[in-house]
Amino acid sequence: MAGAGNGRGRLVADKRYAGAAKPAAKKAAPKTAAKPSKTRRTKARPKRQHGLIMGLIVGFxxxxxxxxxxxxxxxxxxxxxxxxxxxxxxxxxLPEMEALLDARARGSVTMLDREGKVFAWRGETFGGQISSDTVSDHLRNAVIATEDKRFYGHLGVSPRGIASAIRINLSEGRGPLQGNGGSTITQQVAKLLCLGVAYDPAQWKSEAEYEEDCRGGGIVRKLKEFPYAIAMELKYSKADILTIYFNRAYLGAGARGFEAASQRYFDKSAKDLTPAEAAMLAGLLKAPSRYAPTNSLKRAQDRAAVVIGLMQDQGYLTADQAADALSRPAKLSPAAAADRGGYFADWIMKSGPDYLTRDTTEDVIAMTTLDQRLQTAAEEGLAAALEAAQLKEGSKAQFAVVVMSADGAVRAMIGGRNLDGNDSFNRATQAVRQTGSAFKPFVYAAAMDLGYSPSDYVQDTPLCINIPGSGEWCPENYDKKFKGMITLTQSLAESRNIPAVRISEAVGRDVVRQVATQFGIGRDMAPGPALALGASEATLVEMTGAYAGILNGGQLVKPYGLAGLRLQGDSAPLFEQDTGMGERVISETAAQLLTYMMTQVVEVGTGKRAQMPGWQVAGKTGTTSDVKDAWFVGYTSEYVTGVWMGYDDNTPMKGISGGGLPAGIWREVMTRVHEGLTPKPLPLIVPEYRAPPNAAAAQGGGQTQYPVAVLQDGTLVQVMPDGTLIPLPPGDPIADLMRQEGVN
Missing domain, CATH: 1.20.5 (Single alpha-helices involved in coiled-coils or other helix-helix interfaces)
Incomplete structure (x- = not known):
């Protein structure tokens, strides 16, 4: 059985479970089992743990x-x-862009000469609204290249620009926000708009103070500026922002906006600017007053050269264009270069109605009487005379000149020498000075109007007058000499003091005072007998106008320079004046007789240095007793000119008289003024010759006098050949002699 058992087939039980899993067979080992697995060696390591201390630090x-x-x-x-x-x-x-183009609180005054040409501006001129699209491409490029090369790429603020400005400021030893601010064009416009704060007269004393506050810097200002600039970028286009900038930027010499500046400096529109001109205007934005070409053309050109370099670097100009602009720098227009009539323009601003001149809120056009040719003539004549006189280096002597027509229209004016570069005092209209012998014609004007003749005689002998409260006053002649009996013509021609006092006392001080006042010398006059010698005061323009009255036949002549005013854009004038003539002061005959006497001053008297070949000249010298003032005022048939010389601080002058340098200046000025004119005779009457009382008087002995009579009131008078009675003042030696002889 054992043997059979060893060889038997499957058990019944096995057969009952047909399909059941067979006993598991032993898995074959992989071929690589003999080698260690690489995967096993690269397996992730456990997370490294920090130590306690390091963990605390990292966690903190x-x-x-x-x-x-x-x-x-x-x-x-x-x-x-x-x-x-x-x-x-x-x-x-923010309002609409158009509302921001012109926000001036005051208007401007543009002055035209007698031919209708612009010669001066006052106030803030505004050339009219322009846009960034209509100006010259060169101007737009120059402004962007100079002020904000990233203008089209930012939203109102440029961090790179601010950082660069801070770096520059710190490197130059300034505070981070001192000096360069790194402001974009938009930020500059925000400043021009004062961040939306309107001008309030109750808060600021003046517009200048308001604008100074608007331009202020610092952190607080910047913090306000940034959002305002961003808001502008959101509200307006880049073109709009440039348009506001072009219309509102201040560019020196009273010009507000690029159109006004272009007209002011170059006499052309901003749309017609060349690269060199555009660069000069763009260069003004850094410091308008300093770089204004009317202040220093060379400085403005140097600044423009820097701008041209920036335009080339940024591709706005080719190398050839930049070289051409540098080789032909911008120059001022003839009117701007001449800068004529500065003192005259200031006078116009003060003499016109305030609401249309100094305080105008409108843009006004002022038509004036200035003749730019004559202004040039006056300036050149004064310069030539001073060069010939060879003033000492550093001399502070001042001069003033006024040229006017017979009707009082002022054609040229020089208010002084601008020695310090900032002189606004007009010595022609503001300096009230003693007139000296330049006043004497009004003494003789009174006499001529009362019937005296230039051929009448007067005593040039010692004279003393008792002045109540002051005692005895004894005038002297300039040369300390006496000439006895002389004509009134000789007396004026030689500027004799004693005869002038005698005539003044004879006709009456009140009469002399009245005549002078009616001729336009309306200031308080000396009450005593020194009135005849020019102890009273007047300005040069007043004296020149008074002499114009004599030339004009004895009528009041009021000097004027403003011929009319109208609003810009209107043709109808608001005000007009075509003459300065007023009421008659003395008869025409008296004026013409006086003119004859004053021609003798120039022909044979103290004013010979003022002679002009071919022209009849009438005039009078004037030198005050302390030589603080020297005058020459005279006229031809065409023009009347006055010249004054002195020191602002009233320092006495040495070796100066009215017949010297002032008369020489007058001749140099008037010679140029009369270029191209045909000489015409003066309106004068030559008096009939009258023989002196006797030979002794004719020889200057002065001992024989005209007959003396006693009036009913006891006044002693001389009886002149034509029947004129000349009262003898108290203290007169003849009167004393007659009283001693018992005349009563």
Whole structure:
């Protein structure tokens, strides 16, 4: 059985479970089982654990970072919300672009000469609204290259520009926000708009103070500037922002906006500017007054050269264009280069109605009497005379000149020498000075009007007059000599003092005072007998106008320079004046006799240096007793000119008289003024010759006098050949002699 058992087949039980799983066979070992598994060697290592101390440190800094980040993003979000709110507020306050182009509180005054040509501007000129699309491409490129080369790529603020400005400021030893500000053009416009704060006269003393506050810097200003600039970028296009900039930027010499500046400096529109001219205007933005070409053309050209270099670097100009612009720098227009009539223009502003000149809120056109040719003539004549006189280096002597027509229209004016570069005092219209012997013609005007003749005689002998409260006053002649009996003509021609006093006392001081006042010398006059010698005061323009009255036949002549005013754009004038002539003061005959006497001043008297070949000249010298003032005022048939010389501080002059340098200046000026004119005779009457009382008087002995009579009131008078009675003043030696002889 054993053997059979060893060889038997399957058990019945095995057969009962047909399909059952066979006993598991032993898995064959992989072929690589003999080698260690590589996968087993690269199995991930367990995470390394920090030590206690290191774990605390890492955890501490992780906590700080989580806190910092949490605060930072919350603050950033809050800041963005605040900034957005501020930007939104500013955005809501911004008006339409057109309302921002001209916000001047005051208007401008543009002055035209007698031919209608512009010669001066006052106030803030505005050339009219322009746009960034209509100006010259060169101007637009120059401004962007100079002020904000990333203008088209930022949203109103340039972080790179600010960082660069801070770096420059710190490197130059300034504070981070001192000096260069890194402002974009948009930020500059925000400043021009004063961040939306309007001018309030109750808050600021002047517009200048208001604008100074608007231009202020510092962190607070910048913090306000940023959102305002962003709001502008959101509200306006880049072209709009440039348009506001082009219309509002101040560019020196009273020019507000590039159109006004272009007209002011180059006499052309901003759309016609060359690269050199555009560069010069763009260069003004850095410092308008310093770089204004009317202040220093060389400095303006140097600044323009820098701008041209920037335009080339940024591709706005080719190398050839830049070289051409540098080789032909911008120059001022003839009117701007001449800069004529500055003192005259200031006089116009003060003499016109305030609401249309100094305080105007409109743009006004002022038509004036200025003749630019004559203004040039006056300036050149004065320069030539001073060069010939060889004034000492550093001399502070001042001069004034006025040229006018017979009707009082002022054609040229020099108010002084601008020695310090900032002289606004007009010595022609503002300096009130003693007139000296230049006043004497009005003494003789009174006499001529009362019937005296230039051929009448007067004593040039010692004279003393008792002045109540002051005692005895004894005038002297300039040369300390006496000539006895002389004609009134000789007396004026030689500027004898004693005869002038005698005539003044004879006709009456009140009469002389009245005549002078009616001729336009209306200031308080000396009450005593020194009135005849020019102890009273007047301005040069007043004296010149008074002499014009004599030339004009004895009528009042009021000097004037303003011929009319109108608003810009209007043709109808608001004001007009075509003459300065007024009421008659003395008869025409008296005026013509006086003119004859004044021609003798120039022909044979103290004014010989004023002679003009071919022209009849009438005039009078004037030198005050302390030589603080020297005058020459005279006229031809065409023009009247006055010249004054002196020191502002009233320092006495040495070796100067009215017949010297002032008369020489007068001749140099008038010679140029009369170029091209045909000589015409003066309106004068030559008096009939009258023989002196006797030979002794003719020889200057002065011992034989005209007959003396006693009036009913006891006044002693001389009886002239034509029957004229000349009262003898108290203290007169003849009167004393007659009283001693018992005449009563």
């Amino acid at each position: 800094f992780s906590a700080i970072w989580r806190v910092f980040w949490g605060i930072t993003w919350r603050l950033t979000a809050l800041g963005c919300i605040i900034l957005g709110s501020i930007v939104g507020y500013f955005y809501s306050t």
